[in-house]
Amino acid sequence: MLILKSLVNLRQFIKYFILLENLLICWVDSKTILVTGAGGYIGSHTIVELLNTNYSVVALDNLSNCYAYNETEIPESLKRVRSLTKKEFIWNKVDIRDKDALNDIFKNIPLMPLFILPH
Numbered sequence: 533m534l535i536l537k538s539l540v541n542l543r544q545f546i547k548y549f550i551l552l553e554n555l556l557i558c559w560v561d562s563k564t565i566l567v568t569g570a571g572g573y574i575g576s577h578t579i580v581e582l583l584n585t586n587y588s589v590v591a592l593d594n595l596s597n598c599y600a601y602n603e604t605e606i607p608e609s610l611k612r613v614r615s616l617t618k619k620e621f622i623w624n625k626v627d628i629r630d631k632d633a634l635n636d637i638f639k640n641i642p643l644m645p646l647f648i649l650p651h
């Protein structure tokens with residue numbers, strides 16, 4: 533039931549991913565979504581859609597394939613997201629294989645898992 537409800541809430545978002553033939557999302561129990569690979573093409577476009585649908589976003593990227601002026605700055609693609617949406621989100625430069633860093637993030641934020649699997 534919960535899954536069905538979230539599917540209805542995320543109707544537009546889901547369509548976007550079905551078109552890309554990627555498999556998507558699972559359940560909703562909060563309005564905060566973790567997006568990995570946030571600075572990339574799919575990640576940054578996903579964040580625009582989520583913010584425009586009034587979700588809160590925690591954006592993670594290890595900067596291996598997106599451009600930031602330096603390691604401490606937000607990637608340029610995500611600056612563009614901010615200017616397009618005029619909305620804020622949480623940014624962390626992190627490698628998702630870094631368990632301690634992820635635990636710190638999960639401690640402070642109630643997250644809804646989002647799975648995007650390649651087709």
Ligand SMILES: O=c1ccn([C@@H]2O[C@H](COP(=O)(O)OP(=O)(O)O[C@H]3O[C@H](CO)[C@H](O)[C@H](O)[C@H]3O)[C@@H](O)[C@H]2O)c(=O)[nH]1
Nearest residue numbers: 568569570571572573574575592593594595596597598628
């Ligand atoms: O271990 C990793 C590996 C990558 N990244 C980050 O993940 C993002 C991946 O973004 P890409 O743009 O490289 O890949 P996407 O899957 O988002 O997009 C790619 O696939 C799309 C279609 O699926 C389009 O073809 C698009 O042009 C192409 O860049 C990058 O910011 C990279 O820094 C990590 O955070 N950790």
